[in-house]
Amino acid sequence: MNGTSSNPRAVKPTAAKLRVVSGTRSDAGEQLYAAQPKIYPREVKGRFARLRLIAACALLGLFYLMPWVQWQGRQAVLFDLPARKFYIFGLTFFPQDFFLLTWLLVIAALSLFFFTALAGRLWCGYACPQTVWTEAFVWMERWTEGTRQQRMKLDRGPWTFEKVLRKSAKQTLWLTFALYTGVTFVGYFSAIRELVPNLFTASLGTWETFWVLFYGFATYGNAGYMREQVCKYMCPYARFQGAMFDRNTLIISYDEARGEPRGSRARGADYRAAGLGDCVDCTLCVQVCPTGIDIRKGLQLECIACAACIDACDSVMDRMQYPRGLIRYSTENAMQGKPTRIVRPRTVIYAILLVGLITGFATAVAHRELVEIDVLRDRNALYRHVEGRLIENVYSVRFVNKDTRAHQMTLSVEGLPGAVIDSEQELHTVGPGAVVTVPIRIRVAEQTVSGGVDVSIIARSAEENAIESRTQTRFIAPVASPGGRP
Amino acid sequence: MPAATEERPAERRWIRFRTDLGILLWASFLAACLATMVFFAYFDPVLLGRDEAPPAWLQDRMTAYTVGFFFFWAIGAIASFLTAWLIDTRSSADQDAP
Numbered sequence: 001m002n003g004t005s006s007n008p009r010a011v012k013p014t015a016a017k018l019r020v021v022s023g024t025r026s027d028a029g030e031q032l033y034a035a036q037p038k039i040y041p042r043e044v045k046g047r048f049a050r051l052r053l054i055a056a057c058a059l060l061g062l063f064y065l066m067p068w069v070q071w072q073g074r075q076a077v078l079f080d081l082p083a084r085k086f087y088i089f090g091l092t093f094f095p096q097d098f099f100l101l102t103w104l105l106v107i108a109a110l111s112l113f114f115f116t117a118l119a120g121r122l123w124c125g126y127a128c129p130q131t132v133w134t135e136a137f138v139w140m141e142r143w144t145e146g147t148r149q150q151r152m153k154l155d156r157g158p159w160t161f162e163k164v165l166r167k168s169a170k171q172t173l174w175l176t177f178a179l180y181t182g183v184t185f186v187g188y189f190s191a192i193r194e195l196v197p198n199l200f201t202a203s204l205g206t207w208e209t210f211w212v213l214f215y216g217f218a219t220y221g222n223a224g225y226m227r228e229q230v231c232k233y234m235c236p237y238a239r240f241q242g243a244m245f246d247r248n249t250l251i252i253s254y255d256e257a258r259g260e261p262r263g264s265r266a267r268g269a270d271y272r273a274a275g276l277g278d279c280v281d282c283t284l285c286v287q288v289c290p291t292g293i294d295i296r297k298g299l300q301l302e303c304i305a306c307a308a309c310i311d312a313c314d315s316v317m318d319r320m321q322y323p324r325g326l327i328r329y330s331t332e333n334a335m336q337g338k339p340t341r342i343v344r345p346r347t348v349i350y351a352i353l354l355v356g357l358i359t360g361f362a363t364a365v366a367h368r369e370l371v372e373i374d375v376l377r378d379r380n381a382l383y384r385h386v387e388g389r390l391i392e393n394v395y396s397v398r399f400v401n402k403d404t405r406a407h408q409m410t411l412s413v414e415g416l417p418g419a420v421i422d423s424e425q426e427l428h429t430v431g432p433g434a435v436v437t438v439p440i441r442i443r444v445a446e447q448t449v450s451g452g453v454d455v456s457i458i459a460r461s462a463e464e465n466a467i468e469s470r471t472q473t474r475f476i477a478p479v480a481s482p483g484g485r486p
Numbered sequence: 487m488p489a490a491t492e493e494r495p496a497e498r499r500w501i502r503f504r505t506d507l508g509i510l511l512w513a514s515f516l517a518a519c520l521a522t523m524v525f526f527a528y529f530d531p532v533l534l535g536r537d538e539a540p541p542a543w544l545q546d547r548m549t550a551y552t553v554g555f556f557f558f559w560a561i562g563a564i565a566s567f568l569t570a571w572l573i574d575t576r577s578s579a580d581q582d583a584p
Contacts, residue, residue: 081548081551095528095530098524101527207549210552211552233505234512
């Protein structure tokens, strides 16, 4: 099987953008439903392979170690769903802070646009979890089943003892790794230092078990079998990234002018005299490609910019003693001998928006109300007459302390002259990250109020640089009749 | 030649169905993730415990989140399926219209 025939989905260089637009089942679309031949990416060494390795190790390390990091006596990063609190180092977030999460997602999306406009599919090639986990699963495949040639031979061959042994070794590694990935994932939502011991004593909760298996299975399927099919058929980003590309975007490109006409030749032969370009047509660039495309056909929708073909081609160029870079990171402009502009309206606009959003986000986080209050009116009685010709309303006040230390809060009321607050204690202690609900009664003299009045309830912490938080509620009294007390 | 032309139509239909199903489930999965996140940010399942009406087992937050997620996924999958099916089965005259 040579490289060119193994790629039934070759498209024209300009097709990437066209295909993004034409999502319907045209003739070209029919090819989407062709059975995919299994791709055996060939192992590759080189600058970019090293870079990918470093990125993958750093990101996997971050994912697997982060839940074990402690901060002030608790898990540093914990999205405690049962308690509805998110801890990120010194910060505690509550559902009330949901807009911050939305904001963060907008920042993430815009960063993706920015980096795509600058450097193409940098995300896909180096940082996307799909790529990173696929890489880890491919490592395990190589340890157990060997190189590309060995794997192809093994799959073609009969089920010998060695094949069973190698395949089951691979499955054992994959399954263990996938399950532990599931455990780590759940460890972000439920304290991992309890989760892992519970796992070994088989006392995991029902839903924890379920999500460990669910996420583990997703990892196993996506990284073990689906791999780059996910990028081709499932990834929404892959479909719209073309819209962020322009002639100054860094893409992986084959230098057609230099390479063509391609053809094999003896080493040291005067190939120029024979009318040949620099491409020796070894098809290594096709063999290393995880998506199974031929980069020499130009920019394609499937290319995830992993740069494996650059490393492969450079190694051949070195052996042939030709200059490197027949396949290289370049821009459409550079390929045509025009200058590449990094600073251009698109990148400037993205950068300004990004800086603005990040500054806004930091300000919003820094100026969060550290203690919030909510006030709920008691639903059972609108009001009560109490001794001393007073009207009383009952509320429950909920303090939400987002700070990392406890606060002593006092309450006061505004908008109702002469009103007093009566509760069990004067000072309400709210622990760090705690939610405390206390009942209070507001009383006011009968003659000063008639009907409903809007009042503000203010919580103030008893310390220097007091935290102040206020909320509106309604005080309800009987409508005063001209004849006095009804 | 693409491998597809060499396959029997039934096999091809099956491959096509499988791919469509994958896309359908995946799109509704993404929508369900978003829906679960936004919905449960504003709604605390514990509140269900205050009234007598809802099933008691939904009061547990983890249960409610999980059930909610799969509910959103199922609804999304139904919408995806209907969309795909209606687009697929509309008359060819409509498809060719500008």
